[in-house]
Amino acid sequence: MAGVMDRGRAEAVVRAAVDRGRRAGAEVVATFSGGREAHARFARSEITSTGDVTNATLHVTCALGRRHGTFASNQTSDRSIERAVALAVELARLSPEDPEWLPPLPAQRYATVAGRDAATGAVGADARAAAVEAALSAARSADLEAAGFIEHADRFVTVATSGGLAAHYDLTEASFSSTLRTRDGGGSGWASARSYRAKDVDASAVAKVASQKAAASREAKALDPGRYTVVLEPEAVANLLQVFMGSMDARPADEGRSFFTRPGGGNKVGEKLFPAWMTLRSDPQDAQAPASPFDQDGLPLKPTTWVDKGTLKGLVHGRYWASKAGKAPTGTPSSVLLEGGSGSTEDLIKRVKRGLLVTRFWYIRHLDPQTMLVTGLTRDGLFLIEDGRVTAPVRNFRFNESPAAMLANAETAGSPVTLRAGASGWRIPPLLAHEFHMASPSDAV
């Protein structure tokens, strides 16, 4: 079924840009993407803002030899396309040569990804209001204050090049997240659900988890900073894995400025850096977490294993660096699947003699790219685990830890759950790791 933008119309826009660029003697990459996004936001147990926006942007990159320029606009009348191409050509003409420029890709074959759910594209304001009411109701019954956000998106991406490439992907996204807080500000709980299908996102269930965490986090006790065994819920794992994925570019590794640099030269591909249970791979066709089958240039994003049973098998290669390194380009992965464990967060908790259960992290920033060390904070539900069960709420900590070290110190994981689907697809498990450095106490609730 057609998405928010008729595929024929979207393809006509990129073809028009490519044709005009070619007539001006340029090589062209045209990407048209956008759609409709509708949301509702609530806080202090009432609705605060809402929105419904339709917008799409055409990016045109034109190259004259190795000179290239890009112009992008959300105006896509014939005249606007003509202007966009003329400005991209003009920028190219004025630019010096880029020795790293590669001609646009020729026609490619793509995996079919079912990332659009028609029903999700049709969700209206009434349904969002009902979901918000479910969270408000959960808050009322537990005498808590509710805040949160619900969004439905119906998007598309269309790419065409002067080399003959044509790519199109329709996707939907549905998300609901909620933070419930005690009225005295002494407890806070957060939960969320995301899918490409609105029917998978259960606002009541999310609010219930947030409510339980908020109530259970009252009167948290202060523990000393130090190294702890941690059970990270899937969201907390994803927060750190985002840093890890962002560090996986082969180029800085080969250039000597990355965690994945091997001292003395080269990178760490082939080294067993992580525990044997762990496999990290990408597959845009994953049934639960479908993701874009191509990147912004139309490069196919193929199933790839990055870490196989603990051994680093590959790094992310853009087209230019792949050509220099004699590798196949991978593109930046849209799909992240962390695998190798089974069971629930509760199952992991049962294995812990003494440790901390982390709901999610906040404000993560790099400290040292060489060790991938980052800092950040726990938030919205930190609990003490003793003898295999949660025994008390704990006041939040700032951590200084490396996601790579966290994975290296991970004893095991649970079964993955879907955290993102549509444009990107993430299936991430809860994880049990040791020696996690909680660096200083935070008074924040």
Next chain:
Amino acid sequence: MDLTRREFLAATGAGVGAAAVRLRSARAFEDPTLRRTIEAALDTAKKRGASYADVRVVRLRHERITAREDHLTEAAQTESYGLGVRALKGGAWGFAATAMVIEEEARRVAELAVSIAATHAKLRREPVTLAPAPAVRDVWQTPLSKNPFKIALAEKVDLLLHVNAEALKVPGAKYVRSWSHAIGEWKIFASTDGSWIEQSITRLGPGYEVTAVDAKSGEFEKREHDLPPMQAGWEHVTGSSFATDARRVAEEAVEKLRAPSVEPGRRDLILAPNNLWLTIHESVGHPTELDRALGYEANFAGTSFATIDKLHKYIYASKIVTLYADKTTPGGLATCAYDDDGVATQRWDLVDAGRFVGYQTTREQAAWIGEKASRGCSYGEGFAAFPFQRMPNVSLAPGRKDLDANDLIAATQDGIYIVGRGSWSIDQQRYNFQFSGQMFYEVKRGKIRRALRDVAYQSSSPEFWRSCDLIGGPKSFELHGSLYDGKGEPPQSNPVSHGCPPARFKKVNILNISRRKRPA
């Protein structure tokens, strides 16, 4: 007509209302087609029962030019144009936007905004009420001499490649990335209250970063240039030391790579303005946002330790500290004549001689703390974003004595002097922060002894500000800032500046953040 910086200073120095510098007689909102389109939206909203509605027609332009080592990697311009309608019905907000600025679409999105508001009105406990604001008709633009969008691409490219070449002449400097980023924001605001306001704001954010690498050890360090982004013309770049600093910045990257690792512990901390601004942003700017303090950002950006029961009572800082908000600061990234509620911008205190005395507010928020008028802090990023409370420029007032960084260093027995913005992180209620920097220097007996590496400082906002015991004077005051301050769901970016002199803080927790294997 463009104004010089001096003319702008003269105009804004006169006070609140005078911040609106009238520049042009031709007003875009008097264009009949555009006016009819906007009126179509406002009329439709009223006919559908909106008690209030506003329309923003916004054109947002970005130009990004980036270069690495000896070549250009990106020359890109992007623009978005469209119309957004915000409407109140039944005491709730509805918002809808379209990229097609035509009457038919204006009516459609106005109707949609009112309809969404009505659908959600049952989920309000109290109706949204707006503090009064006088209707205005005005035009304002950034005072500038050289519009960066009209500067030849070759001039910008040559500058970046020159910087890169100079940096790479320094032995040990292996990589350099440089960029020029210009943002043009043109918008019309019109409301059912009768305001018609046109503003054109130009912002610039150039920079570069040099990486020094020691291939043998596999170690590396980066040093980023400190030229602040500014609301200004291209003269901001050409009138600065951006180009001539390239070698020094590269030399400092190499110096840092070879520097000894810091010994952790409690030390006196002297922060240069190009570091302190971000600490102000995180530990004062965000906590004094009224929506945060009341829980409106609880699900994302967080809440605040500066709760409303503390207003006018809480000791936020030592007595020498006064921190103020100011959306009229010349060159400030958040500076404008009117906010996105159509309220004239102003200056007011947040912390007065150490005491917490003020919040940032919008028309919707003023009554929440018993104030009669908005502080003018509403902003929406582009036509498709719902305007809400965003941070004005927040600055540390200089001390009375004419001290500069050298004087602060000379007065310090045992400390660390930090220059430039590094890693930054703070908790969701703005207590526990940890910041780093670009360059770190050991201060002993009033002198800089040597460079250090692996430094971060960690504290709690009130504890940190209460430990401030020396502040530089007016001549050492500098304006820095960020083009990208994130808040809200869906997330929006707000440009904001922070001015400050250097300042000293007593006995701050200094961390060594290295995990490198040390030689035995």
